Amino acid sequence: MGQSFLENILNLTLILSLTSFLVSGNYETCSGIVPMRYRNDKISIMDFGGVGDGVTLNTKAFRGAIFRIEHLRRRGGTVLYLPPGVYLTEAFNLTSHMTLYLARGAVIKATTSTGNWPLIPPLPSYGRGRERPGGRYMSFIHGDGLHDVIITGENGTIDGQGEVWWNMWRQRTLQFTRPNLIELINSRGIIISNVIFKDSPFWNIHPVYCRNVVIHHVTILAPADSPNTDGIDPDSSSHVCIEDSYISVGDDLVAVKSGWDQYGIAFGRPSHDITIRRIVGSSPFAGIAVGSETSGGIMGVYVEHLNLFNMGVGIHVKTNTGRGGVIRNISVSNVYMENVRTGIKIAGDVGDHPDENYNPNALPNVKGIKMKDVWGEKVTQPGLIRGLKKAPFTDICLSNINLHGPIGPRYTPWKCSDVSGSSFKVSPWPCAEMTSEHQSGACSTSF
Ligand SMILES: *[C@@H]1O[C@H](CO)[C@@H](O)[C@H](O)[C@H]1NC(C)=O
Ligand SMILES: *[C@@H]1O[C@H](CO)[C@@H](O)[C@H](O)[C@H]1NC(C)=O
Numbered sequence: 242m243g244q245s246f247l248e249n250i251l252n253l254t255l256i257l258s259l260t261s262f263l264v265s266g267n268y269e270t271c272s273g274i275v276p277m278r279y280r281n282d283k284i285s286i287m288d289f290g291g292v293g294d295g296v297t298l299n300t301k302a303f304r305g306a307i308f309r310i311e312h313l314r315r316r317g318g319t320v321l322y323l324p325p326g327v328y329l330t331e332a333f334n335l336t337s338h339m340t341l342y343l344a345r346g347a348v349i350k351a352t353t354s355t356g357n358w359p360l361i362p363p364l365p366s367y368g369r370g371r372e373r374p375g376g377r378y379m380s381f382i383h384g385d386g387l388h389d390v391i392i393t394g395e396n397g398t399i400d401g402q403g404e405v406w407w408n409m410w411r412q413r414t415l416q417f418t419r420p421n422l423i424e425l426i427n428s429r430g431i432i433i434s435n436v437i438f439k440d441s442p443f444w445n446i447h448p449v450y451c452r453n454v455v456i457h458h459v460t461i462l463a464p465a466d467s468p469n470t471d472g473i474d475p476d477s478s479s480h481v482c483i484e485d486s487y488i489s490v491g492d493d494l495v496a497v498k499s500g501w502d503q504y505g506i507a508f509g510r511p512s513h514d515i516t517i518r519r520i521v522g523s524s525p526f527a528g529i530a531v532g533s534e535t536s537g538g539i540m541g542v543y544v545e546h547l548n549l550f551n552m553g554v555g556i557h558v559k560t561n562t563g564r565g566g567v568i569r570n571i572s573v574s575n576v577y578m579e580n581v582r583t584g585i586k587i588a589g590d591v592g593d594h595p596d597e598n599y600n601p602n603a604l605p606n607v608k609g610i611k612m613k614d615v616w617g618e619k620v621t622q623p624g625l626i627r628g629l630k631k632a633p634f635t636d637i638c639l640s641n642i643n644l645h646g647p648i649g650p651r652y653t654p655w656k657c658s659d660v661s662g663s664s665f666k667v668s669p670w671p672c673a674e675m676t677s678e679h680q681s682g683a684c685s686t687s688f
């Protein structure tokens with residue numbers, strides 16, 4: 242925390258090269274999920290009146306350039322090029338078949354005038370804005386119903402200037418839910434790579450009702466005390482692959498979601514086939530989270546090769562009464578964590594409700610979570626698994642888990658309730674509940 246930007250980048254470079262060295266020979270990438278496209282048609286924001294002085298508002302330039310891409314429809318799509326410079330702008334919409342290319346030194350900066358920020362309707366799977374009832378502010382960069390969109394370049398920056406929004410949250414003066422930095426709704430064939438995301442007002446990257454989304458080599462930065470600045474939140478989406486990125490934010494680094502209580506249950510769109518690997522980061526909340534909004538179901542999440550530092554929770558599967566939803570086949574392996582409050586947490590009593598009309602009988606169904614090869618130092622509590630009395634968690638497998646405590650009296654042992662599963666080479670020893678099945682049980686299933 243409080244690390245300089247440069248230190249963050251140096252850490253990232255060091256750890257990523259170390260990670261790639263350690264896993265070389267078995268180096269999988271997301272590249273098969275969305276084909277990379279090379280586009281012949283290129284335009285520059287400068288051709289549309291762009292001014293990169295950090296002061297001039299470029300809303301018209303962005304809208305004009307994207308209108309041109311949308312309506313001229315050049316074969317193979319169009320690159321919108323941003324040369325070095327700081328482009329202040331209001332929120333804008335992307336279109337299909339485009340590449341937003343940020344040159345080295347190009348910054349797209351969100352306006353801090355929040356007064357006329359556009360509003361959009363709530364997501365059907367949430368029924369309302371996530372933090373305030375009713376509609377919500379449109380994301381800074383927005384897309385709905387798109388395909389074949391690439392956001393990339395030479396590590397230029399998308400800066401949400403979120404402080405003004407964080408302060409409204411702190412002072413309880415927010416009228417509607419804060420904007421995400423990037424939200425893509427109902428979209429497919431998306432690549433986001435080699436971009437730095439900074440100071441998002443709310444969640445950073447939010448693909449919702451999307452499929453075939455690849456995010457790699459991104460850097461996401463927000464202060465540790467910035468509220469709800471989740472890194473990447475795949476939500477009711479499938480075939481999402483996130484890899485080789487550095488994320489240091491004020492909330493979960495990556496949180497897989499699928500809608501909120503009765504609205505999410507009615508909408509019924511799961512998140513599935515989600516791959517997350519080679520992520521380095523820190524946060525006072527979770528490294529990788531599943532939930533807490535899980536009402537459409539979350540199946541098939543594969544997480545590997547994480548390096549987590551100064552975290553609240555290493556891996557957090559979280560749901561609640563009223564959520565319903567199936568959580569199935571979550572696999573996590575090869576995690577190193579250091580200076581963490583709770584290493585592994587799986588809990589059925591986390592998160593709030595959209596309103597009083599949630600169904601208290603809609604219980605989550607959690608089965609088949611496998612954690613393997615996890616190593617931690619300075620971990621205050623190695624693990625906490627709290628199922629629900631009326632819906633115990635089953636088939637939980639812990640294999641080769643070494644989570645060492647800090648020296649001194651703060652150490653808290655494993656705690657489990659309403660869970661069954663098996664443990665194999667877990668140190669310190671977990672709980673009796675987790676030895677209910679042997680190696681032939683939960684740990685032998687592969688998914
Ligand atoms: C951007 O998209 C939103 C939501 O789809 C829509 O309400 C809005 O009118 C669009 N804005 C512009 C400038 O096209
Ligand atoms: C951008 O940053 C990523 C992650 O730090 C790095 O791997 C990549 O080489 C950089 N790309 C360029 C074009 O500088």
Ligand SMILES: *[C@@H]1O[C@H](CO)[C@@H](O)[C@H](O)[C@H]1NC(C)=O
Pocket residue numbers: 540541569570609686687688
């Ligand atoms: C979970 O994994 C098992 C074993 O591969 C598979 O048979 C099952 O269909 C998966 N379940 C879900 C809901 O994805």
